[in-house]
Amino acid sequence: MRAQSSATDVSLFTANHSSLPPMTPADLKASALTAPTPPPGLSQEALSLWHTKKGDWEAAHNIAQDIHTPLGSWIHALLHVIEGDQWNADYWFAKAKKPTRGPQDVDALWEEIAAVVLP
DSSP: OOOOOOHHHHHHHHHHHHTSOOOOHHHHHHHHHHOSSOOTTOOHHHHHHHHHHHTOHHHHHHHHTTOOSHHHHHHHHHHHHHHTOHHHHHHHHHHHTOOOOOGGGHHHHHHHHHHHHOO
16 A cells, blocks of 8 residues: 655655756756656656657657647647658747748757757
8 A cells, every 4th residue: 555645755855856956958868868767857848858859759749739838839840840740840830939940950959949948
């Protein structure tokens, strides 16, 4: 049987994770390329980018489509560029108010978005 968590447990978790150094885009990329699971405490945006770099398009897309912000639309656009659906990507770039990018820009675009997600 699972023990109930207490306010102390939650504050210890928060204290332990808030003392971690901030993750950089390079850290996120390295984690996706080497770790089997994402690091704890990622935002939904960072989690989608982690799965994108991991090569798990489906997981990344499932997360991105539930982020109803211009940043979420930008990530969604990246995913459709990767998928090869440029028409759909252009729609999401427009929603994000960002210029259209193509397949040749995937790595640079991931880096650009990650720099906004993980300042």
